[in-house]
Amino acid sequence: MDGWDVAIVIVKVLVVFALLLAATILLVWIERKVVADMQNRIGPERAGPWGILQTLADGLKLLFKEQIRPNKVEVGMYLLAPVLTLLPAFLIFMVIPIGVPFTVTLGGVERVVSMQGTDLNVGLLYILAMSSLAVYAVVLAGWSSGSKYPLLGGVRATAQAISYEAAMGLALVPVVFYAGSLSISEIVAAQSGTWGGIVPRWNIVPLFLSFVIFFIAIIAETNRAPFDLVEAEQEIVGGFHTEYSGFRFACFFLAEYINMFNMSAIAATLFLGGWNGPTFGLTGFVSWLLPIIYFFIKTFVLIFIFMWVRATLPRFRYDQLMTLGWKRLIPAALLWLVLSAVVVGWRQFGAPWT
Amino acid sequence: MNLADYLPIAIMLLLVIVFAGASIGLGNLLGPRRPTPEKLAPYECGIVPELEPSQRFPVKFYLVAMLFVIFDIEIIFLFAWAVRFRELGWFGLAAVGIFTALVIETLGYVWKRGALDWNIPRRARYRLSHDVADEEAA
Numbered sequence: 001m002d003g004w005d006v007a008i009v010i011v012k013v014l015v016v017f018a019l020l021l022a023a024t025i026l027l028v029w030i031e032r033k034v035v036a037d038m039q040n041r042i043g044p045e046r047a048g049p050w051g052i053l054q055t056l057a058d059g060l061k062l063l064f065k066e067q068i069r070p071n072k073v074e075v076g077m078y079l080l081a082p083v084l085t086l087l088p089a090f091l092i093f094m095v096i097p098i099g100v101p102f103t104v105t106l107g108g109v110e111r112v113v114s115m116q117g118t119d120l121n122v123g124l125l126y127i128l129a130m131s132s133l134a135v136y137a138v139v140l141a142g143w144s145s146g147s148k149y150p151l152l153g154g155v156r157a158t159a160q161a162i163s164y165e166a167a168m169g170l171a172l173v174p175v176v177f178y179a180g181s182l183s184i185s186e187i188v189a190a191q192s193g194t195w196g197g198i199v200p201r202w203n204i205v206p207l208f209l210s211f212v213i214f215f216i217a218i219i220a221e222t223n224r225a226p227f228d229l230v231e232a233e234q235e236i237v238g239g240f241h242t243e244y245s246g247f248r249f250a251c252f253f254l255a256e257y258i259n260m261f262n263m264s265a266i267a268a269t270l271f272l273g274g275w276n277g278p279t280f281g282l283t284g285f286v287s288w289l290l291p292i293i294y295f296f297i298k299t300f301v302l303i304f305i306f307m308w309v310r311a312t313l314p315r316f317r318y319d320q321l322m323t324l325g326w327k328r329l330i331p332a333a334l335l336w337l338v339l340s341a342v343v344v345g346w347r348q349f350g351a352p353w354t
Numbered sequence: 355m356n357l358a359d360y361l362p363i364a365i366m367l368l369l370v371i372v373f374a375g376a377s378i379g380l381g382n383l384l385g386p387r388r389p390t391p392e393k394l395a396p397y398e399c400g401i402v403p404e405l406e407p408s409q410r411f412p413v414k415f416y417l418v419a420m421l422f423v424i425f426d427i428e429i430i431f432l433f434a435w436a437v438r439f440r441e442l443g444w445f446g447l448a449a450v451g452i453f454t455a456l457v458i459e460t461l462g463y464v465w466k467r468g469a470l471d472w473n474i475p476r477r478a479r480y481r482l483s484h485d486v487a488d489e490e491a492a
Binding site for chain 1: 359360361362363365366367369370371373374375377378380381382384385386387388389393394395396397398399411414415418419421422425426429432433436437439440443444447448450451454457458461465470471472473
């Protein structure tokens with residue numbers, strides 16, 4: 001590893017960082033426009049063409065607002081929580097491949113640059129670990145605020161996140177034994193090609209139930225409607241971020257949208273084949289660009305479903321949330337896991353008595 | 355394991371900490387600072403808060419956390435098996451099948467005991483199990 005490799009790594013990190021910020025700015029605007037359309041409103045339209053700069057305007061406004069620090073807070077944790085919430089949000093995207101590698105000659109050596117922050121051999125476990133870490137910020141923010149509503153929001157968030165994490169993890173096990181690896185790039189590679197030249201070899205085809213369970217679980221993990229009991233305005237004001245204002249509040253807001261983008265990207269990568277798609281026999285630059293376009297199309301389709309669900313469904317009651325998590329999703333995921341393992345095993349090793 | 359794989363993650367970690375610290379610090383500089391006693395009180399929709407938020411919350415949340423530990427550990431075992439699915443063959447599948455059956459049985463037991471029910475009427479919650487047995491006998 002020489003200086004050029006380090007330079008490549010730094011450029012990659014900056015690209016991922018810029019990509020996530022740009023995606024957030026776009027996402028908030030898209031969400032407001034889509035929900036506005038579904039509710040027969042216009043939505044933001046003043047800042048920039050079609051209101052596309054609305055998020056930037058909001059962010060700048062928050063920068064100039066007073067950052068109130070209430071007198072009952074636990075200062076250390078209170079100040080740390082907004083930073084902690086951003087960390088997993090940015091880190092999780094580092095293992096997602098967004099396209100095929102390209103080669104570049106630097107310092108007289110030809111180097112292969114993958115379109116992925118880093119290809120960890122335990123990529124999937126890394127994703128699960130980072131998504132679990134996200135709940136710490138919420139709990140600490142709620143607890144350290146020294147106020148009723150944030151505390152309730154924080155406790156709710158923990159119970160909800162850990163309930164659905166079990167279902168999420170179980171839904172991912174079949175993906176691993178289909179690919180035979182925890183590395184995200186190998187999971188994507190295992191999904192290339194087609195069955196009979198028509199049906200793409202994506203995990204969603206054999207593992208449709210896993211995909212459904214995973215998608216419900218990620219909506220709950222990102223605390224989006226209809227699972228937004230963590231910040232249910234009518235009961236607990238703003239939930240865990242009630243006592244935050246100014247840019248500290250913006251950090252929570254930013255993290256929520258980045259997480260939505262991350263989770264959609266993960267679902268697209270693990271179940272919809274990631275950057276796989278027809279290249280029509282093209283070569284050169286176009287064959288490099290097309291996979292990136294496919295990746296973003298898939299991600300944004302899933303994000304659109306997120307928004308669609310938000311605009312359609314009312315919020316769950318807490319006991320309904322727990323019932324869905326523990327009594328529906330986990331048993332379904334367990335049984336589906338056994339069933340798919342037996343089917344795959346039968347195909348690969350033959351009948352058990354032979 | 356190659357530690358160089360983790361370099362981008364470490365750089366990203368630093369970058370995010372710097373970004374968050376810088377933007378929050380900038381917000382502190384640019385924003386006004388006009389504290390009033392009312393503004394600094396914990397938010398309670400305009401009512402003056404009389405009590406500290408209680409440090410105790412329903413034990414149900416604790417129960418959920420304990421159940422989660424059981425299932426999360428199970429998932430970790432399953433991942434280890436899933437990576438070596440092909441090599442382990444039917445032997446591994448049978449072993450995991452027995453293991454999963456035990457977990458499903460645990461879930462069934464917990465379910466039957468009512469640990470997964472969220473809203474239990476207070477009367478039912480305080481009714482002791484031998485009372486229930488007595489009632490069923492009678």
